[in-house]
Amino acid sequence: MSFREAQGLAPMTDGARLRWWAVGDTARMPPVVMLHGGPGLPDYLGDVAKMVEDLAPVYRYDQRGTGQSPWQGRHTSSRHVSDLAELLDLWEAPTAVLIGHSYGTDLACRFCLTHPDRVAAMLLTAGPFVGDWRAGDRLERSRRMSALQQNRYRELDELRHRTEDQELEWLTLGWFTDHADPERGWHWAAKAARQRRPINYTMNSELGNERRSDPLDLHLDELSARLPPQIEILGSADDPRPLSALESLAVRLDVRLTRIDGAGHEPWLEQPDVVRAHVRRFVRESLQLGETPSERRRS
Numbered sequence: 001m002s003f004r005e006a007q008g009l010a011p012m013t014d015g016a017r018l019r020w021w022a023v024g025d026t027a028r029m030p031p032v033v034m035l036h037g038g039p040g041l042p043d044y045l046g047d048v049a050k051m052v053e054d055l056a057p058v059y060r061y062d063q064r065g066t067g068q069s070p071w072q073g074r075h076t077s078s079r080h081v082s083d084l085a086e087l088l089d090l091w092e093a094p095t096a097v098l099i100g101h102s103y104g105t106d107l108a109c110r111f112c113l114t115h116p117d118r119v120a121a122m123l124l125t126a127g128p129f130v131g132d133w134r135a136g137d138r139l140e141r142s143r144r145m146s147a148l149q150q151n152r153y154r155e156l157d158e159l160r161h162r163t164e165d166q167e168l169e170w171l172t173l174g175w176f177t178d179h180a181d182p183e184r185g186w187h188w189a190a191k192a193a194r195q196r197r198p199i200n201y202t203m204n205s206e207l208g209n210e211r212r213s214d215p216l217d218l219h220l221d222e223l224s225a226r227l228p229p230q231i232e233i234l235g236s237a238d239d240p241r242p243l244s245a246l247e248s249l250a251v252r253l254d255v256r257l258t259r260i261d262g263a264g265h266e267p268w269l270e271q272p273d274v275v276r277a278h279v280r281r282f283v284r285e286s287l288q289l290g291e292t293p294s295e296r297r298r299s
Helices: 046-050 077-090 103-114 134-144 147-157 164-178 182-195 201-213 216-226 243-253 272-289 293-298
Strands: 005-011 017-023 032-035 058-061 096-101 119-125 230-236 256-260
Touching: 005 077, 017 077, 032 046, 032 077, 032 103, 046 058, 046 272, 077 103, 077 201, 096 103, 096 272, 103 119, 103 216, 119 272, 134 164, 147 164, 164 182, 216 243, 230 243, 230 272, 243 256, 256 272
Parallel strands: 032 058, 032 096, 096 119, 119 230, 230 256
Antiparallel strands: 005 017, 017 058
């Protein structure tokens, strides 16, 4: 079955232009909007979008300053939240089902804090991590690397300027530990190092500093009061970032946490069938919440 595809450049009120893609019948509401991670990477959630493209229209976009959305300026969470609101206006979508991954889960939550009336449902995959999770993440990554790999990573990390080959090697060393299977993880990390470029390190630094000075942890009570009826967290048992941080978040927000075994930070790579089943169930349930009884019977 084929689905209609569209793309465009969306003008923002401050002059930025964001590249977006859509697949499916965009007249159907609400759409699903994919929020990729990073921060500083271009969109990489095409494979996840394909899992639900027959259920609802699916939008993806390169966040400002990444991929095909070039932009120069200071990055703030509030500006990225405004970008998403403006995109929904352009797509004539009063509400959307948000599916965020990694940093995209933080963006989804901050959007929900600001625009709770525009969030029909929210699926948070591999994030957001709250509490003191970084020490556990560093320890697990070190455990997954050999002494030689650790030394080489530090050597490349300390270089003021890296050649293209050195950059690819450094990224691969830094990313292969995201996966449960080290051999396949190396392949996926090397592929991502080639494709998810260029990386906007300034964006990563500015948004990272802002999140450390104003962590989502400080807004969880407010977020809990503004959550949509349908929200779920997907957490991978073999993500180097500790699953316990997501378990704590699920308890704090009183939401469902689904654990995916045998997968790391990008679970659709290692457990595609499991992730597909969960994501499709979530989207189906989200769309049914907005249907009338007669519409639900027809679906």
